[in-house]
Amino acid sequence: MSAKDSYEIFLSEYKKNIKRLGFNTTYHRDLVLKALFYSSSYINAKQIKEKIKVEYRVDMRLSLVLKILLFLEKINIVSIVAIPEQKDKKYRLLHHAGEGCFVCKRCGRVEEFHDKNFVLLLQEIAKKHAFKIDIKRIVIFFK
Ligand SMILES: [Zn+2]
Numbered sequence: 001m002s003a004k005d006s007y008e009i010f011l012s013e014y015k016k017n018i019k020r021l022g023f024n025t026t027y028h029r030d031l032v033l034k035a036l037f038y039s040s041s042y043i044n045a046k047q048i049k050e051k052i053k054v055e056y057r058v059d060m061r062l063s064l065v066l067k068i069l070l071f072l073e074k075i076n077i078v079s080i081v082a083i084p085e086q087k088d089k090k091y092r093l094l095h096h097a098g099e100g101c102f103v104c105k106r107c108g109r110v111e112e113f114h115d116k117n118f119v120l121l122l123q124e125i126a127k128k129h130a131f132k133i134d135i136k137r138i139v140i141f142f143k
Contacts (some may be wrong), residue, residue, distance in 0.1 A: 009036050032068045042081055042090035042110040081139055083108050100138040
């Protein structure tokens with residue numbers, strides 16, 4: 001299966017889901033989704049805007065990109081890392097997001113990791129302390 005095929009599958013699933021939620025797809029929403037789908041890690045709104053400009057030859061306003069990201073956040077299909085030190089937020093489709101990521105407070109670099117054992121271990125530790133936790137993703141900051 002080519003990457004393009006899997007995007008088509010993702011897009012048709014997404015379209016079904018947002019229709020069920022009572023929303024419509026729009027040309028610009030689809031572009032933001034596509035940029036997120038084809039990014040290899042967490043990216044911020046400016047990087048998304050740039051990617052859309054370079055790869056799809058569409059010049060979107062940053063405010064529109066941000067508005068669409070807020071929408072994607074609301075319908076719960078993106079994972080977000082907020083980096084207060086950088087006054088920045090980075091986004092990744094939940095479809096692709098790993099179990100966790102390391103975030104550098106100094107430069108804002110986000111390094112994703114895929115490790116289901118990590119989440120299981122945390123749940124195990126929590127259980128010992130009589131906590132039931134519902135962790136899907138963990139963000140670890142360092143400087
Ligand atoms: Zn750094």
